[in-house]
Amino acid sequence: MVSQAERYKSGVMPYAQMGYWDDDYQPSxxxxxxxxxxxxxxxxxxxEAAAAVAxxxxxxxxxxxxxxRLTACDAYRARAYRVDPxxxxxxxxxxxxxxxxxxxxxxxxxxxxxxxxxxxxxFKPLKALRLEDMRMPVAYLKTFQGPPxxxxxxxxxxxxxxxxxxxxxxxxxxxxxxxxxxxVVYEALRGGLDFVKDDENINSQPFMxxxxxxxxxxxxxxxxxxxxxxxxGHYLNVTAATMEDMYERADFAKQxxxxxxxxxxxxxxxxxQSMSKWARRNDMILHLHRAGHxxxxxxxxxxxxxxxxxxxxxxxxxxxxxxxxxxxxLEGDPNVIKGIYSICxxxxxxxxxxxxxxxxxxWAGLRKLMPVASGGIHAGQMxxxxxxxxxxxxxxxxxxxxxxxxxxxxxATANRVALEAMIKARNEGRDIWQEGPQILEQAAQWCSxxxxxxxxxxxxxxxxxxTDTADFVPTATTA
Amino acid sequence: MRITQGTFSxxxxxxxxxxxxxxxxxxxxxxxxxxxxxxxxxxxxxYWEMWGNPMFDLRSATGxxxxxxxxxxxxxRTYIRVNAFDSTRGFETTRLSFIVNRPAExxxxxxxxxxxxxxxxxxxxESYATAGAPEGRRYR
Numbered sequence: 001m002v003s004q005a006e007r008y009k010s011g012v013m014p015y016a017q018m019g020y021w022d023d024d025y026q027p028s029x030x031x032x033x034x035x036x037x038x039x040x041x042x043x044x045x046x047x048e049a050a051a052a053v054a055x056x057x058x059x060x061x062x063x064x065x066x067x068x069r070l071t072a073c074d075a076y077r078a079r080a081y082r083v084d085p086x087x088x089x090x091x092x093x094x095x096x097x098x099x100x101x102x103x104x105x106x107x108x109x110x111x112x113x114x115x116x117x118x119x120x121x122x123f124k125p126l127k128a129l130r131l132e133d134m135r136m137p138v139a140y141l142k143t144f145q146g147p148p149x150x151x152x153x154x155x156x157x158x159x160x161x162x163x164x165x166x167x168x169x170x171x172x173x174x175x176x177x178x179x180x181x182x183x184v185v186y187e188a189l190r191g192g193l194d195f196v197k198d199d200e201n202i203n204s205q206p207f208m209x210x211x212x213x214x215x216x217x218x219x220x221x222x223x224x225x226x227x228x229x230x231x232x233g234h235y236l237n238v239t240a241a242t243m244e245d246m247y248e249r250a251d252f253a254k255q256x257x258x259x260x261x262x263x264x265x266x267x268x269x270x271x272x273q274s275m276s277k278w279a280r281r282n283d284m285i286l287h288l289h290r291a292g293h294x295x296x297x298x299x300x301x302x303x304x305x306x307x308x309x310x311x312x313x314x315x316x317x318x319x320x321x322x323x324x325x326x327x328x329x330l331e332g333d334p335n336v337i338k339g340i341y342s343i344c345x346x347x348x349x350x351x352x353x354x355x356x357x358x359x360x361x362x363w364a365g366l367r368k369l370m371p372v373a374s375g376g377i378h379a380g381q382m383x384x385x386x387x388x389x390x391x392x393x394x395x396x397x398x399x400x401x402x403x404x405x406x407x408x409x410x411x412a413t414a415n416r417v418a419l420e421a422m423i424k425a426r427n428e429g430r431d432i433w434q435e436g437p438q439i440l441e442q443a444a445q446w447c448s449x450x451x452x453x454x455x456x457x458x459x460x461x462x463x464x465x466x467t468d469t470a471d472f473v474p475t476a477t478t479a
Numbered sequence: 480m481r482i483t484q485g486t487f488s489x490x491x492x493x494x495x496x497x498x499x500x501x502x503x504x505x506x507x508x509x510x511x512x513x514x515x516x517x518x519x520x521x522x523x524x525x526y527w528e529m530w531g532n533p534m535f536d537l538r539s540a541t542g543x544x545x546x547x548x549x550x551x552x553x554x555x556r557t558y559i560r561v562n563a564f565d566s567t568r569g570f571e572t573t574r575l576s577f578i579v580n581r582p583a584e585x586x587x588x589x590x591x592x593x594x595x596x597x598x599x600x601x602x603x604x605e606s607y608a609t610a611g612a613p614e615g616r617r618y619r
Contacts, residue, residue: 152570152572156525156573159525161562162486162563192483215598222590225588226590227587228480228482229482229483229588416489417490420487427500428504
C-alpha cells in the first residue's frame with residue numbers, strides 16, 4: 001500500500017496503480033457496468049489498458065492531479081475488475097468496468113454517453129475499442145421515461161393483435177412529388193399494410209416540402225382506413241435541422257390526426273429524448289430509424305455495438321427501432337439479432353453470451369420497444385422471418401410491396417396473406433420452418449398476388465458473411 | 480367491402496374446425512378466451528359487447544367453441560370476434576383477436592371530410608350501417 005502522499009505526487013503513474021484496476025471489486029446493484037472489447041497497442045499490458053479505459057471514461061487525466069484529494073475520489077473512480085481474452089481473437093480482451101451511479105445525471109443519455117464513449121475511443125495506447133454491452137442498474141433506469149407508447153399500448157391503440165405488423169417504405173425514396181408520394185401510401189395501406197413509412201432522408205427537399213407531404217399522406221391514411229375499417233398509419237418523418245422545426249412538424253402531424261411520427265438516429269440523443277417527451281404528451285407513437293448507426297456498430301473491433309444503442313434507445317424512449325432482419329439485405333447475424341430483439345422486448349433480459357448479451361438486465365418496468373425488420377425482405381421469406389423474429393415486430397417490405405408486378409395493392413395483399421396464413425399455420429401446430437414454402441404455395445393457390453410475388457422473388461437471398469457476430473459459440477454438452 | 484380487422488381477415492372465413500384449432504392454441508398458451516359481438520365495427524370502437532366475461536377457468540376448446548356458436552345463434556347478423564387474454568406480467572393484454580362471424584353484407588364506411596383552413600382536412604369515418612339506425616337494428 002503506497003502512502004497518500006506518494007500516491008498523489010506530481011507525475012505520471014500507471015492507471016492500474018492509480019486505482020482504476022481492482023480485481024477484487026464486486027460490482028454493487030447500483031453500479032453501471034460496461035464491457036469493452038479492447039485491442040491494446042503492442043507491448044501494452046491488457047490490465048493497464050483496461051484501467052486506462054476505466055480512468056479516461058471516469059475521473060482520470062494523463063497525470064496525477066492533487067485536486068483529487070479535495071474529493072471522495074475513490075468513489076468516483078471507475079474500476080476495471082475483470083479482463084478476459086476474447087475467444088479466438090488474439091490481442092483482444094473483454095474488459096469489465098464498473099461505474100458508481102453518482103457519476104451520471106439522472107435521465108440523461110447525453111451525460112451517460114459523454115462519460116462512457118466520450119474521450120476514450122481516441123485513446124492512443126489502444127489500437128481499437130468497442131463498447132460491447134452495458135448493465136443498467138434498476139435505480140438508474142427508473143430515472144428514464146422509456147418508450148412513450150410501448151408495444152402493449154401500441155397494439156391496443158391500433159387494435160392489431162396476434163401477428164407482426166406490416167409496413168413499407170415509400171420508394172423511390174427521393175424525388176416523388178407529394179401527390180404521387182401519397183398515392184403510394186394509399187395503395188399500400190389499402191392493399192393490406194398497417195403502416196407506410198417515410199424514408200430516413202425524406203425531410204423537406206425542393207421536390208417535396210414537408211407540409212405538402214403530410215397533407216397528402218393523411219388523405220391516403222384516412223381513405224385506406226375507410227376502405228378497410230382498420231386503423232392505419234404513416235410514419236411522418238419530423239427530422240429537421242432544429243428542435244423548433246421538429247416540434248413544428250410534429251405538431252402539424254398531430255393536428256392532422258396522425259397516430260405516429262418518426263425521427264432519425266442522426267438527430268442525436270438529446271433531440272431523441274425531447275421528441276420522446278413530446279410523443280408521451282401528445283399520445284403519439286414514436287418511430288426511430290437508425291440512420292448512421294452502421295458507421296460505428298458494424299465492425300467488431302471498434303465502435304459501439306448495436307445492442308448498446310438499442311438499450312440506450314429503450315431508455316431514451318422510442319417506440320420502434322430498426323433492429324435487423326437476419327435474412328434481408330443489411331447486416332445481421334441470427335444470434336446477434338436475437339440478442340438485440342431480447343433487449344428491445346424483454347421484461348428481463350438474461351445473460352446469453354451466444355447472443356452477445358453479457359449481463360442479466362432487469363428492465364424495471366420500462367415499456368417494451370417494437371423492433372422493425374426492414375431491408376430486402378419479401379413474402380417468400382415469411383416463415384423464416386416469423387421463426388427468427390417472432391410476433392412483436394414490424395415487418396417492412398418496401399421493394400417487396402411496391403415492386404410487385406401487379407401493382408402496389410397486390411404487393412401489400414401478397415404480404416398480408418402470406419403473414420396471416422403463416423401465423424394461422426403456426427398456431428395450428430405446423431412446423432413452419434420446414435413447411436413454410438408449402439404453406440405459402442397453398443395460400444398462393446387462391447391468392448394470385450401472392451402467387452406472383454413468390455414467382456418474382458423466389459430466388460432472392462442475401463447470403464453474405466456477417467461481420468458483427470457473437471464471440472462465444474455453443475459448446476457441445478453430453479446430456 | 481370486407482372489414483379486415485382481426486388477425487385472419489385476409490384469409491377465407493375460418494371454418495368451425497379452424498376456429499377450434501386457434502382456440503386450442505390460445506388455451507395452450509395459458510390465455511383466457513372471450514367472445515365479443517357488435518353491430519358498430521368502427522375501427523375506434525374498442526368496446527364490443529361481451530358475450531359474458533372472459534372464460535378464465537375454462538380450459539377446453541370445445542367449451543369455448545360452444546360459446547362462439549351460442550353467440551352466433553343469438554346474434555347472427557353481427558360481427559363476432561374471439562379474443563385471447565394473457566395475464567402474464569409484462570403483457571396483460573389481448574394476444575390474439577380474430578373475427579368468427581360477419582354480416583352477409585358489409586356496406587363499409589363513409590369518409591367525411593371537414594375542410595379547414597390551409598388545405599387541412601379533419602377526417603371522420605362513419606359506418607353506413609350505423610348511420611340513422613340504432614343499436615340492434617343494423618345489418619337487417
